[in-house]
Amino acid sequence: MLLAGAVCLSCLLIHSPGWAQAGSEREPVRYVGGVSIDPVPHDGRLRPPVGVANYQTFRANRTHPDRAEGFGWTYNHAPMLVYWNDTFYQEYLSNPVDEHIAPGHTLIVASRDGRDWSKPAVVFPAYEPPKGVAVPKGYHGYMMHQRMGFFVAPDGRLLALAFYGHAEDPFGPGGIGRVVREIYKDGTFGPIYFIRYASHGKWNEKNTSYPFYTRSSDAGFVAACEAFLSNRLMMLQCRDEDPGPKDFYPVxxxxxxxxxxxxxxxxxxxxxxxAMCALSADEGLTFSKPVKASTFTTDGAKAWGQKTQDGRYAIVYVPTTHSEHRYPLAMVTGDDGIIFDDLLVVHGEVPPRRFFGRWKDYGPQYVRGIEEGNGVPPDGAMWITYSVNKEDMWVSRIPVPVRYRVEGPVEDDFNRMETGGHIPGWNIYSPKWAPVRIVEYPSAHEKSLELRDEDPYDYAKAVRVFQEGVRAEISATVLARQADKGLLDIEALDRFGHRPVRLRFDSDGQIKAFVRGAWTNLQIYKPETWHKVDIAVNASPDGYFSVMIDGRNVLDRALLAEAVLSVERLSFRTGPYRDWPTRETDNEAKHPPLEGADDPAPVIVYNVRDVRAAAAT
Structure with a gap:
């Protein structure tokens, strides 16, 4: 019994607006790491998960559509991902120039391994209304907008889905309806049907361009469609375009x-x-009131959460509220799907936006993964997809379990790795025109890591994380196929991505080091010649580094380019370090297409082998 005037502490805690128990309806998820991004560098000064591979699946090209998807459209966004029939499928939507400006269509690319992707195929074409049906007043044509794209039915069929609406506002009254078609095992597509008409209009078979799904003579296809319509969680993703009649959705x-x-x-x-979130205890029949997860800093660039194949959980998101500058793409992990820690960078590159378009925000964004029930890749990794600059499509392969530290010395023998396969322990950034691969060079018995680059506005990059230490001994054997163009930067990095050691195979045939604010020649190099580079780093407060090339001491105890307390990464990159765009870059400032963006640059190729790294605290 409480005395008059006494206070029930538990009651105060329960009803206090500032109190919430992690995992409860008031705080479904919580980030406890305390690490946040530095908003200046593109990677946020975050550590990467070891072994993440970023692969570009589609590169937009306006003047040479045959090198892209055949149309030359440069607004590309909102990708989805599924793994089915031993194949990855990526769906994305596309407009000629601007977001929400007609016309719009949806395309699909496919890959057996997640590295090499097919040319895009149109799965849902730009909408053509039946004769006599006009665009309603206040709208300006037809577009596509969807929050989900795939459904693997209980019988194993794969459905592709999308949503047709009116530009510039396809939501609510502007919607027409959701469409569906089957993807067959040979990669071809079945007929297009409407699976649900927008509930805020009078759309039906008589005034739309495709029949209703129940008209199909394929009973299995009809059953697959009805399985989708009865799946509450899958259907809840459709709420954004068409909120439905009153009480149709539980949120x-x-x-x-x-x-x-x-x-x-x-x-x-x-x-x-x-950062809005909620809980359901009945498979989506009802949900708690959505609340903001106060420990997650993010914007409108979407978030993705899933259980990983090791039984843990991951959330991928853009940890900034700068909605026009959506970088870096990062992740946190946890054991129970409630408490998350270790903010790490998954994709920390922001290349120049080659084509202006309305609302084309900078950076990797709109992340999606493989939904529950939509396939499990056999490699055990976590796969995600996203757009960059709302222009190009990407996927990332994240090894599981997720880790950011390496213990013990690194001794990489590329002969033990699969030609063209995944590169264990290496973080790679591999655009379509600047791929990073294991190749049989100089021979099938002497493989090497190859960085090939013919992209005029991007680069290839490969990073090896090694054991963090104040002192480190690093070595690699490097060959340039040319000595009169291009460059290869070789850098030692600390945990924050600072670059205290900077070497360069430059376009004038010189190997250089960045010393006291300037590039200093160390020795010449010749094409098709292997050079063994040894770097000794002392990252103490008055740190220095020394360099040997081919066993000859060419630099002794040079001051570090910037002060650090340790080093833990070795980086190879076929272009200079970039810090543009910045958070101040106006994403709505019109500019012409970047000069030469649609044409390959003269190709440059570098090969690396015999990578060694050992650190001592």
Whole structure:
């Protein structure tokens, strides 16, 4: 019994607006790491998960459409991903120049291994209305907009889905309906049907261009469509375009772009843009009131959550509220789907935006992964997809379990690795025109890591994480196929991405080091010649580094380019370090296409082998 005037502490805690128990309806998820990004560098000064590979799946090209998707459209965004029939499929939507400006269509690319991707194929073409049906007043043509793209039915069929609406506002009254077609095992597509008409209009078979799915003579296809319509969690992703009649969806409020996963206790965690989240204990029949996860700093660039194949959990998102500058793409991990830690950078590169377009924000964004039930890649890794600059499509392969430290010496023998396969322990950034691969060079019995680059506005990059230490001994054998163009930067980095040691195979045939604010010649190099480079680093407060090339001492105890307390990464990059765009770059400032962006640059190639790194604290 409480005395008069006494206070019930537990009651205060329960009802206090500042209190929430992690994992409860008031705080479904919580980030406890305390690390946040530095907003200046593109990688946020975050550590990467060891072994992440970024692969570009599609590179836009306006003047040479045959080198892209055949149309030359340069607004490309909102990708989705599925793994089915031993194949990755990526769906994305596209407009000629601007977001939400007609016309629009949806395309699909496919890959057996996640590295090499097919030329895009149109899965849902630009909408053509039936004769006599006009664009309603206040709209300006037709576009596509969808928050989900694939569904693997209980019988194993794969459905592709998308949504047709009116430009510039396809939501609510502007919607027409959701369409569906089957993807067959040979990669071809079945007929297009409407699977659901927008509920805020009078759309039906008579005034739309495709029949309703129940018209199909394929009973299995009809059953697959009905399985999708009865899947509450899958359908909840469709709420954004068409909120449905009153009480059709169990979630109320201003939330967008659902991602969901099941916790170990069976509850569903729902994540939306702007760090909104909620819980469901009945498979999506009802949800708690959406609340903002106060420990997650993010914007409208979407978030993705999932259970990984090692039984842990990951959330991938853009940890900034600068909505026009959406970088870096980062992740946190946890054991129970409630508490998350270790903010790490998954994609920290922001190349120049080659083509202006309305609302084309900078950076990697709109991340999606493989939804529960939509396939499990056999390599055990976590796969995600996203657009960069709303222009090009990418995927990332994240090895599981996720780790950011390496213990013990690194001794990489590329002969033991699969030609053209994944590169264990290496973080690679591999654009279509600047791939990073294991190749049989100089022979099938002497493989090497190859960085090839013919992209005029991007580069190839490969990074090896090694054991962090104040002192480090690093070596690699490097060959340049040319000595009169291009460059290869070789750098030692600390945990924050600072670059205390900088070497360069430069376009004038010189190997150089960055010393006291300037590039200093060390020795000449010749094409098709292997050079063994040894670097000794002392990262103490008055740190220095020394360099040997081919066994000859060419630089002794030079001051570090910037002070650090340790080193832990070795980086190879076929272009200079970049820090543009910045957070001040106006994403709506019109500019012409970057000169020569659609034509390959003269190719440059570098090969690396015999990488060694050992650190001592």
């Amino acid at each position: 109320k409020g201003d939330v967008e772009a659902l991602s969901y996963y099941h916790r170990k206790d069976g509850k569903v965690v729902a994540l939306w843009k702007w």
